[in-house]
Amino acid sequence: MTEQQVKCGFLPLIDAAPLIIARELLFAQDEGIDLQLIKQPSWSALRDLLALGQIDAAHMLSPMPIAMTLGQSGMPTNVDALMVLSVNGTVVGVSQTLARDMEKTGWDSDFASPAAAATALFASGHKTIRIGIPFPFSMHRMLLEHWLSAHPSFHSKRVEIITVPPPRMAQAVADGTLDMFCVGEPWGTAAVQQGVAELILPGSSIWQFAPEKVLGATRDWIEEHPETCAGLMRAIYRATEWLDQPRNKPLAVEILARSQHIDLPHEAIDPAIFGQIVPRKGAKPVTPPGFLFFNNNAGNFPWRSQAAWISERIATWCGLDPEDASRRGKASFRSDLYRANLSSLGIDMPGASAKVEGALRNPTAVASTKGHLILGPDAFFDGAIFDFDAQD
């Protein structure tokens, strides 16, 4: 069989692991796919290459396909999220100065309490808090906004959100450009190791089940290459399943460290893969529940309700008609293709394609195609619940 070449863009982050594992452990080859991984210097560059058809698929921030489809980021292009590649995995960190000022208010970080951290943050005496994120259309920005705007002391003038490329986040904190950041691993750990920042929260403490990265492709490519697209999805699904097996984690770190694709040392990869984060230099590692995972609890399923949540935020930022944005956004999270293309793997699928986001405080059994499937937890720190079907 001739191998079908698929050019897939990615950024060198830990959560590109499903793509690297799909290639290195030959899950892609098993599907007759020659998976070419093409490293990109920025999300903008990756987006433009995808829109122009220079790459076939891409590791993307979960809001990117919707932002592109809605014409808000680069050339307006119908881009779909075929599956979720990773759930959670971000960290919030503050400068040493801000950490000390927060402590003066009586706050003591337990790396788990968003409400208390926000109170300390707004009481710290810092007039405007400058926060770094990796891209304007990112889950990082959505989590920060959900977290901070829920606080009674919040005012839009109290925070300034700035995009800084992740590898430079630590430097931006060190030179005083930023007071705080929300970033994916390994860049939070890197800032701690350099002694410039302390981590105060995992992203998962704000939302327990945030779709972080997705596999994106243009609708044109998907329609023109149905077989290749299905094979690619199966290969990546199997890679995520492999990654979430505890016994595979040491080997995963080894493969990722040796791979030319992300070019990071063991110590940078280890914390995120094992979910053991050192929040302060010299502190003991903590293990936040669900810090980063790739497959568990139907993690790969592209829920239409996740798309609706993301679309609602983009509509607010960009002044779009919320109903239209939600309709087009939901259509770009392809739970239909997920069902059709992965059914041959014999995996269990959720019975519905939308859920009430934020409703599950604990792992819960729900109806599935094979009986029962464990979902969640997916609660927000403030108990917020988003029922998009009820709104329709």
Added chain:
Amino acid sequence: MDVALKILVVEPDATRAQDIIDALKDGGWGNVFIVSDISALAPKLTEIDPDIVLIDLAHPDRDTLEHIGHVSHAQSRPVAMFVDRSDAELTQAAIMAGLSAYVVDGLQKNRIKPVLETAIARFKMVERMRHELDAAKQALTDRKTIDRAKGLLMNARGINEEDAYSLLRKTAMDQGRKVIDVAQALVTAADLLG
């Protein structure tokens, strides 16, 4: 020419930046500014209020520039030039040359196009020179490796230079590999064996 048009070039490499400025000035655009340090980008944008921002497609700070475009309270926000599919050819040419451009919303296309064409041409030239330089360096390294491999064969087998090269070439052909790969393997093995 269009002297009223303000063009900002984001380029950390001073030589390359000067090159692009010269090309634009030769084309008649005198209002060209340069920013090399990204942390100065936001204040520069406010200060200069450019009509067009040119930046290397692969520049990691593009994401920062995009964000400024989204949240800027300035009247003129720079938006990605690629939002327009109407001139696909020009867009494709810019991408191939490794150039991305941000233009102020509503700027007439006939004022943008010549600037881009000039910049694309210059970007291509700079890129080609870089490639040629890389290729020349590689060729030099390869030749040194092949010379060493030939020397090893001449010593070990007591053959002359021509035969040593023939042997390398034959081995490469037999194994479906490049001469340089065979030579490299030989040199590595010899180094390991001391």
